[in-house]
Amino acid sequence: MRQVIAGNWKMNGLTADAEALTQALRDGLVKAPTGAVVVVFPPFTQVATVGRILAGSGIAWGGQDCHIAERGAHTGDIAPEMLRDLGATHVILGHSERRRDHGELDETVREKTVAALKAGLIPIVCVGESEDQRAGGQQQDTVGWQIKGSLPDGFGGADGSGGIVAYEPVWAIGTGRTATVEDIAAMHGFVRAELVRQMGETAGRGIRILYGGSVNAGNAASILAVPEVSGALVGGASLKPADFLTIVSAATGHPAA
Numbered sequence: 001m002r003q004v005i006a007g008n009w010k011m012n013g014l015t016a017d018a019e020a021l022t023q024a025l026r027d028g029l030v031k032a033p034t035g036a037v038v039v040v041f042p043p044f045t046q047v048a049t050v051g052r053i054l055a056g057s058g059i060a061w062g063g064q065d066c067h068i069a070e071r072g073a074h075t076g077d078i079a080p081e082m083l084r085d086l087g088a089t090h091v092i093l094g095h096s097e098r099r100r101d102h103g104e105l106d107e108t109v110r111e112k113t114v115a116a117l118k119a120g121l122i123p124i125v126c127v128g129e130s131e132d133q134r135a136g137g138q139q140q141d142t143v144g145w146q147i148k149g150s151l152p153d154g155f156g157g158a159d160g161s162g163g164i165v166a167y168e169p170v171w172a173i174g175t176g177r178t179a180t181v182e183d184i185a186a187m188h189g190f191v192r193a194e195l196v197r198q199m200g201e202t203a204g205r206g207i208r209i210l211y212g213g214s215v216n217a218g219n220a221a222s223i224l225a226v227p228e229v230s231g232a233l234v235g236g237a238s239l240k241p242a243d244f245l246t247i248v249s250a251a252t253g254h255p256a257a
């Protein structure tokens with residue numbers, strides 16, 4: 001299974017920034033082709049621009065969220081079909097920043113996931129415990145409930161390739177405090193077991209599990225080598241082309257377990 005390296009730009013990037021970053025990624029991957037699947041997630045305002053630059057490059061793009069409905073009276077929201085219309089193939093759902101800033105609950109995330117799948121997008125559904133939950137030893141319970149609540153039946157399709165889960169411990173996001181490889185191995189093993197339990201053997205084993213939380217050019221190789229890590233969801237470092245390309249190159253030739 002090819003690892004997925006996903007760049008979540010979050011709320012960053014005016015047109016000139018997005019163009020420069022995208023062009024640098026495109027040029028970089030022409031010079032150093034990768035075996036990994038590379039996907040970038042610009043803010044909505046830049047999806048069309050990024051898509052135009054990346055068309056035909058082999059690099060995919062997506063949105064950072066979508067609405068449950070296909071269209072209608074939902075001021076300020078974006079339908080999954082609108083992302084598809086711009087050539088997007090993926091969408092991030094249930095990121096902890098959306099759970100925090102917009103009060104998104106597991107049930108909402110599940111409904112969004114259903115809508116994204118219906119529109120033909122591959123959802124990357126984010127789960128992860130807070131600092132307090134980890135301090136209380138609640139990381140597995142928390143993530144287990146999030147998986148149960150956020151993933152619809154049939155998530156991933158028959159072979160699991162249609163859906164992705166990202167394990168992002170909240171305390172590791174944007175803090176520079178990466179989880180240890182032991183913690184990552186334990187949590188990814190737990191997520192894998194939960195996916196197999198819920199989705200069955202074939203789909204449960206085929207669903208990719210990305211790690212996210214302060215992944216950078218220096219730690220990517222050791223994180224991507226952890227069993228059951230099928231790629232990375234990268235925030236801050238995805239805004240720096242050289243760093244992101246280094247992370248992509250760390251995934252090359254390392255088929256996930």
Ligand SMILES: O=C(CO)COP(=O)(O)O
Nearest residue numbers: 008173174213214235236
């Ligand atoms: O939230 C993240 C990706 O979705 C991770 O962000 P950082 O890589 O900036 O910690």
